[in-house]
Amino acid sequence: MSVLVYIESEEGKFKKASLEVASYAKEVAQMLGTSVTGITFNADDVSELGTYGVDKVLKVNNSKLKDFNAEAYADAIKQAAEKEGTKVVVVSQSANSKYLAPLLAVHLNAGYASNVVSLPESGSPFVVKRTAFTNKAFSFTKIDTDVKIVGVSKNAFGLKESQGSATAEDFSPNLSEEDFSVNVISVDKAKDKVTIADAEIVVSGGRGLKGPENWGMIEDLAETLGAATACSKPVSDMGWRPHSEHVGQTGKPVASNLYIAIGISGAIQHLAGINSSKVKVVINNDPEAPFFKAADYGVVGDAFEIVPKLNEKLKEFKAKNA
Amino acid sequence: MKILVCISHVPDTTSKINFTDNNTQFDTNGVQFVINPNDEFGLTRAMWFKEKQGATVDVINVGGAETEPTLRKALAIGADNAIRVNTPATDGFQVAKQLANVAKEGGYDLIIAGRESIDYNGGMVPGMLAALLKANFVNTCIGIEVEGTEAKAVREIDGGKETVSAKLPLVIGGQKGLVEESDLRIPNMRGIMMARKKPLNVVEPVEVTVQTEAEKFEKPAPKGAVKLVDPDNLDELIQLLHTEAKVI
Numbered sequence: 001m002s003v004l005v006y007i008e009s010e011e012g013k014f015k016k017a018s019l020e021v022a023s024y025a026k027e028v029a030q031m032l033g034t035s036v037t038g039i040t041f042n043a044d045d046v047s048e049l050g051t052y053g054v055d056k057v058l059k060v061n062n063s064k065l066k067d068f069n070a071e072a073y074a075d076a077i078k079q080a081a082e083k084e085g086t087k088v089v090v091v092s093q094s095a096n097s098k099y100l101a102p103l104l105a106v107h108l109n110a111g112y113a114s115n116v117v118s119l120p121e122s123g124s125p126f127v128v129k130r131t132a133f134t135n136k137a138f139s140f141t142k143i144d145t146d147v148k149i150v151g152v153s154k155n156a157f158g159l160k161e162s163q164g165s166a167t168a169e170d171f172s173p174n175l176s177e178e179d180f181s182v183n184v185i186s187v188d189k190a191k192d193k194v195t196i197a198d199a200e201i202v203v204s205g206g207r208g209l210k211g212p213e214n215w216g217m218i219e220d221l222a223e224t225l226g227a228a229t230a231c232s233k234p235v236s237d238m239g240w241r242p243h244s245e246h247v248g249q250t251g252k253p254v255a256s257n258l259y260i261a262i263g264i265s266g267a268i269q270h271l272a273g274i275n276s277s278k279v280k281v282v283i284n285n286d287p288e289a290p291f292f293k294a295a296d297y298g299v300v301g302d303a304f305e306i307v308p309k310l311n312e313k314l315k316e317f318k319a320k321n322a
Numbered sequence: 323m324k325i326l327v328c329i330s331h332v333p334d335t336t337s338k339i340n341f342t343d344n345n346t347q348f349d350t351n352g353v354q355f356v357i358n359p360n361d362e363f364g365l366t367r368a369m370w371f372k373e374k375q376g377a378t379v380d381v382i383n384v385g386g387a388e389t390e391p392t393l394r395k396a397l398a399i400g401a402d403n404a405i406r407v408n409t410p411a412t413d414g415f416q417v418a419k420q421l422a423n424v425a426k427e428g429g430y431d432l433i434i435a436g437r438e439s440i441d442y443n444g445g446m447v448p449g450m451l452a453a454l455l456k457a458n459f460v461n462t463c464i465g466i467e468v469e470g471t472e473a474k475a476v477r478e479i480d481g482g483k484e485t486v487s488a489k490l491p492l493v494i495g496g497q498k499g500l501v502e503e504s505d506l507r508i509p510n511m512r513g514i515m516m517a518r519k520k521p522l523n524v525v526e527p528v529e530v531t532v533q534t535e536a537e538k539f540e541k542p543a544p545k546g547a548v549k550l551v552d553p554d555n556l557d558e559l560i561q562l563l564h565t566e567a568k569v570i
Contacts (some may be wrong), residue, residue: 099461102449111533136339147486182488189482256568301553
């Protein structure tokens, strides 16, 4: 009966988004009068999970699962759900979770709601609030199936610590050859760089920066803040920055705590994509730029003067508050 | 190679989103509908396969007759045949089931769907379709090459990308990167004329058990006014972010 939560880790460290979904699972479990089971893959020390509400951890240790494999992971989670008699599975909305959740939904014959931003109002009917129309609206979605999958948006629920501790149990799912029919050849991932998906702060640049050669100040500011860098659609279309940095309706969604838009006018598609960010700052020389209507704080002025100055002041601030 | 491209009929990215019937229905009044951008990148990649390696390209949509102009546009861009499953799209599972029912008879080597539609953002159709067809699946796909029965695909991951290999038949959840924005095609007059003569088959739906229902919609609360900070007083901005917003 327990609520099952898929806990993602990278190099032995749990993803913050996974601790957040564990916190979410705990509250759902309390609502349903049950406990939380977490499933981990090749993670050694799972004691931290108790702090975020996990009561029991099913530890899968299998060298074949070293690389993420959506089909094999989904199969393992399915078997864990069946073993636990799970009615609710909770996942994050990381790239990997979004990859496996629809597969898992079919295997468990479960209804799946993605981009969920709130707890269900009750266990029955099970209605969750999710974002739709790329953050231009919310949809209240009722899941009718016996087993339900909830994909919780990053930063929507927050971390909630509790007093519990987690017991650990080894779990060896039966994986078939078909589970391994998509195989990783190579991974190309920037080391020591904050990703847009994980970032608490995102610094983003637009056409107002005039050319790729001016991105140094964006990168400097991002470094000072420990932030990820991003860009608007025209910037990625013109090849000034890689597609992986494009945020907005057809690019990546941003749900950071702080989003700083520099030289971005704020087209409706861009605003839709970054709307889930908690606090938005805009720096733009055009006071009529639509972004000022969407932002919490704004500075009207020349980004080429403001950004380096802001960076220096932030460095001083960081040094003082370190 | 036989390719199927799944096309979602969605409001244009600039659309204002409103609801009617006590906030239970999307208000289509004055809304321009387009091919879902994530699907259009896939369709354009399918055209590349057709022209460079030889392929037939079918497009499919689940929806009422009002979605046919979107399918015709896909035909004008260069798809060979269109299929419309004659039922409103209600949730991701229902759409995946309808698509699977048609696709299982079609003998497709490659099925391309957008990673998500820009209206309901479910992000579940490609994966569910793959699972229902027991086909291999690669999500957030930003590159694909096919040689014989083997595909090499590039997948966007958080913070980078990953190259994978998989045998056909394969379903991908596509997005920008499959082709560049500048590769997208605007149908020309000849394409539009030819599209009128290309087959658009209407198939009747299969029965599907409802899994999820969008009961009502809500628009985000209006935003308070922006607080403007003088460019000569950036310390104030830092203080506001620190003490008021508590984000640094």
